[in-house]
Amino acid sequence: MKNIAFLLVFVVGMTQTTWAQKEKWVSLFDGKTLKGWKQLNGQAKYTVENGEIVGTTVANTPNSFLCTEQDYGDFIFEVDLKVDDAMNSGIQFRSLSKPDYQNGRVHGYQMEVDPTERAWSGGIYDEARRDWLYIPNINPEGKKAFKIGQWNHYRIEAIGNVLRTWINGIPVSHLIDDMTAKGFISLQVHAIYGSMKEGMKIRWKNIRIQTENLKPSPTDNCPVINLTLNTLSEQEKAQGVKLLFNGKDFTGWRAVHGTKMPEKHWAVVDGTINVSPSDGSETGNDIVTTEQYGAFELTFDFKLTEGANSGVKYFVNEEFDSGGKSGIGLEFQVLDDEKHPDAKMGAVGNRTLASLYDLIPSYKLDKRFQRKIGDWNQGRVVVYPNNMVQHWLNGFKVVEYERKSNIYNALVARSKYEKYKGFGAADKGNILLQDHGNNVSFKNIKIKELK
Amino acid sequence: MKNIAFLLVFVVGMTQTTWAQKEKWVSLFDGKTLKGWKQLNGQAKYTVENGEIVGTTVANTPNSFLCTEQDYGDFIFEVDLKVDDAMNSGIQFRSLSKPDYQNGRVHGYQMEVDPTERAWSGGIYDEARRDWLYIPNINPEGKKAFKIGQWNHYRIEAIGNVLRTWINGIPVSHLIDDMTAKGFISLQVHAIYGSMKEGMKIRWKNIRIQTENLKPSPTDNCPVINLTLNTLSEQEKAQGVKLLFNGKDFTGWRAVHGTKMPEKHWAVVDGTINVSPSDGSETGNDIVTTEQYGAFELTFDFKLTEGANSGVKYFVNEEFDSGGKSGIGLEFQVLDDEKHPDAKMGAVGNRTLASLYDLIPSYKLDKRFQRKIGDWNQGRVVVYPNNMVQHWLNGFKVVEYERKSNIYNALVARSKYEKYKGFGAADKGNILLQDHGNNVSFKNIKIKELK
Numbered sequence: 001m002k003n004i005a006f007l008l009v010f011v012v013g014m015t016q017t018t019w020a021q022k023e024k025w026v027s028l029f030d031g032k033t034l035k036g037w038k039q040l041n042g043q044a045k046y047t048v049e050n051g052e053i054v055g056t057t058v059a060n061t062p063n064s065f066l067c068t069e070q071d072y073g074d075f076i077f078e079v080d081l082k083v084d085d086a087m088n089s090g091i092q093f094r095s096l097s098k099p100d101y102q103n104g105r106v107h108g109y110q111m112e113v114d115p116t117e118r119a120w121s122g123g124i125y126d127e128a129r130r131d132w133l134y135i136p137n138i139n140p141e142g143k144k145a146f147k148i149g150q151w152n153h154y155r156i157e158a159i160g161n162v163l164r165t166w167i168n169g170i171p172v173s174h175l176i177d178d179m180t181a182k183g184f185i186s187l188q189v190h191a192i193y194g195s196m197k198e199g200m201k202i203r204w205k206n207i208r209i210q211t212e213n214l215k216p217s218p219t220d221n222c223p224v225i226n227l228t229l230n231t232l233s234e235q236e237k238a239q240g241v242k243l244l245f246n247g248k249d250f251t252g253w254r255a256v257h258g259t260k261m262p263e264k265h266w267a268v269v270d271g272t273i274n275v276s277p278s279d280g281s282e283t284g285n286d287i288v289t290t291e292q293y294g295a296f297e298l299t300f301d302f303k304l305t306e307g308a309n310s311g312v313k314y315f316v317n318e319e320f321d322s323g324g325k326s327g328i329g330l331e332f333q334v335l336d337d338e339k340h341p342d343a344k345m346g347a348v349g350n351r352t353l354a355s356l357y358d359l360i361p362s363y364k365l366d367k368r369f370q371r372k373i374g375d376w377n378q379g380r381v382v383v384y385p386n387n388m389v390q391h392w393l394n395g396f397k398v399v400e401y402e403r404k405s406n407i408y409n410a411l412v413a414r415s416k417y418e419k420y421k422g423f424g425a426a427d428k429g430n431i432l433l434q435d436h437g438n439n440v441s442f443k444n445i446k447i448k449e450l451k
Numbered sequence: 452m453k454n455i456a457f458l459l460v461f462v463v464g465m466t467q468t469t470w471a472q473k474e475k476w477v478s479l480f481d482g483k484t485l486k487g488w489k490q491l492n493g494q495a496k497y498t499v500e501n502g503e504i505v506g507t508t509v510a511n512t513p514n515s516f517l518c519t520e521q522d523y524g525d526f527i528f529e530v531d532l533k534v535d536d537a538m539n540s541g542i543q544f545r546s547l548s549k550p551d552y553q554n555g556r557v558h559g560y561q562m563e564v565d566p567t568e569r570a571w572s573g574g575i576y577d578e579a580r581r582d583w584l585y586i587p588n589i590n591p592e593g594k595k596a597f598k599i600g601q602w603n604h605y606r607i608e609a610i611g612n613v614l615r616t617w618i619n620g621i622p623v624s625h626l627i628d629d630m631t632a633k634g635f636i637s638l639q640v641h642a643i644y645g646s647m648k649e650g651m652k653i654r655w656k657n658i659r660i661q662t663e664n665l666k667p668s669p670t671d672n673c674p675v676i677n678l679t680l681n682t683l684s685e686q687e688k689a690q691g692v693k694l695l696f697n698g699k700d701f702t703g704w705r706a707v708h709g710t711k712m713p714e715k716h717w718a719v720v721d722g723t724i725n726v727s728p729s730d731g732s733e734t735g736n737d738i739v740t741t742e743q744y745g746a747f748e749l750t751f752d753f754k755l756t757e758g759a760n761s762g763v764k765y766f767v768n769e770e771f772d773s774g775g776k777s778g779i780g781l782e783f784q785v786l787d788d789e790k791h792p793d794a795k796m797g798a799v800g801n802r803t804l805a806s807l808y809d810l811i812p813s814y815k816l817d818k819r820f821q822r823k824i825g826d827w828n829q830g831r832v833v834v835y836p837n838n839m840v841q842h843w844l845n846g847f848k849v850v851e852y853e854r855k856s857n858i859y860n861a862l863v864a865r866s867k868y869e870k871y872k873g874f875g876a877a878d879k880g881n882i883l884l885q886d887h888g889n890n891v892s893f894k895n896i897k898i899k900e901l902k
Contacts, residue, residue: 360861407811407858
């Protein structure tokens, strides 16, 4: 009997081992008590029921966090959670609470729980610090991962500066950021806001973590947001993303209608491309990529100064005679809408920030996602092989159109580009940064060609 | 033994009976010979192999038809067919061959076999007569029914003037036409054209027909094309289609900006609405529906005279001051593009036939589907509850846009409508027929509201 018992235990033990025999999961929840956790900030109720941690909302209290007593640097973390409808929540990781930072307010990375139509679950939010870092709108497949009203399986891999999330096995976020290397993990019960009510519940179970022998998941198609400076992460390289700006000099760039960089106005300062101010007019001093591009995803950060005007153009055709002014191509407008008069020109605001210049006005972002002058914005232009084009600003799609369609032709025919036959319609063109005589800066300029 | 044999035969006989015990199928193919069929027109090869009729293309011969020796009036017909790639074919029904009609050329209704990207299988074509009658573009689900390279199950119900087709159980066409009540059925081997070659094959089997106790399939969502005059078929009524023009008088219509019909210019002649010619200018004499419509499918037939100009408008808002001219709304342009100067005005042809007038030019149809002046055209305007709008002409979508979007606003802002705040943007509006001083005619004006 003893031999059989031993054999049984051995066999059962072997079956408990996963294929990756080296994975060493540690449970963070004993199923009965909150041992290993401590509550910070708000006074929401945390209890244990039926092998689950249950968080219940309480009125008149700020965000509550049930935090690991231990800090974690590099780890792989998993939890199953089930949340009442319309009840926002999140999983904090590498998070902090310091007396000298807003009186101990919990801050740091959060993997979002969003059981609403907005569907941002799995995105990465910087709680009480930089606001949204990875909005899942750029990953439509990821937005379908979370199932409202059901148990959802959450996974976070934080290894070095690579922060990745999955919901139910579907990748949602892939963020490269180096602000915080270590901190605690928390289960949030949000303060009551919007349509939330007192007594709403969220449940967590099967909470476990790996901290040794970490095997990162392989690279995949999840779009990358890289907040570090002018670098390509492993996943970006695997996806074919290239730097258009190397962070040091103007390799890959030259003056529009020229062969070398302009003498004046353009400089690299602290890893950013800087356009120095002149008289605010189109100088004809724009710079273009030496290469031409057809279908691509172009991303770039830009920073305005007060009243500034600039632009990022694509499908630039140097054969168009611009009379010594700016190179001619489709333009993602860069502008201080509030202070520059061009914002009110054109028609229905089609010269405002992120608009397809003088053609299609961008949809305006909620104030929360508009950046102050002097802060960095994230721009994105996607041109698909089927001629669909999108402009994105700070995580939101703000323009969409079909190049060369009947609608496109009608817009161009009544714009300032009317005289350029074939405007924006070639198979390829240069990318251009505009010198409109104002001080603006660019960094993290990257391109991925699409087939 | 005999009793057992009888019992066996009885049981087997019972199992052969379908649920609908009254369905009386008659086989048209004995599996071994072409008895009951005769070949007309071309010299393609028809043989019997392995229980299938096989048609093989032959060079330098016109369309070939293997025709039933018997004629059929009302029937339900089924066949399984498998066709080589890129080889066009079709099933003739209620078809004819007369010495005094193109020397015996087979003509009449055909259920299309189209194993190409165009995917018009199941549409109804009028062979050697009126050309295409039901193009499946209006039925996207139907276009997915045919499986290239596989056996496909074809079904035709021809009962009275209701002609319906299914492929693999999916409804493709629903045509109401009264031109021919009876004729033969044929299996076509097409003349070689396009990418077809000699020696290509099509196979047919399980060919059967019902002619008694016919039970038509129930009404469904398949779009109806009704070629009879100002009538609603059973399926149109079931789908909520209503007549805007009763074929007799102007019930439901009045002068724009008025309360009664205009005194002059509008008459009902032989079941058609006729606009009599004056001086070719906007008369301000348009007529509008007494009701207003928000989301709908509007269909109408129209006929031009040489050099004529008219229009069908929607979301007409009588509060806009048109200075005594045409009522103001979104317009499906009605125009003789060749002879009327307005075709060259506006921008990039956005005043041509079926265009969204002065906003978006329609895509131009292949000459085959353009009607001669004096022949009837089929117009269709669909406004979805989500604000997507489509213009269709003679079976093809030629304009598509999103009402009230940023692109729409940009187009309107640089059009003749710029001064009308909220142009085309209300929740509802009148439908309008324009008197632009030229002779045009309308019939079969129908509307179905969409939720």
